[in-house]
Amino acid sequence: MSMLIYLIPVALFLGALALLAFLWALRSGQYEDLDGAAERVLLDDEDEPQTPAKR
Template sequence: MEVLVFLVPMALALGGLGLMGFLWSLKNGQYDDLEGAGWRAIADDEPNPER
C-alpha cells in the first residue's frame, strides 16, 4: 500500500497538468473560432510568393 504515496500525487499532478493545459488553451483564444479551427487543420499550406 506504500505505493499510494507515489501513485496518488502522480495522478493528481497529471490531472492538474490537464487542467492547466485546458485553462491555457482557453486563455490563448483557442475556443474563439471552433468552426474555423477545424478547417484550418486540413487547409493546404500553399507557398505564398507575395510574402
C-alpha cells in the same frame, strides 16, 4: 499500501497537468473559433499560428 504515498500525488499531478493544459488552451484563444479551426486545416497556404489576441 506505502506506494499510495507517491501514486496518489502522481495521479493528481497528471490530472492537474491536463487541467492546466485546458486552461492554457482557453486563455490562448483556441476556443474562440471552433468552426474556423475545423476549416483552416484544409487550407493549403502557410498558416501561422494566431498571435494571442490582445483584448
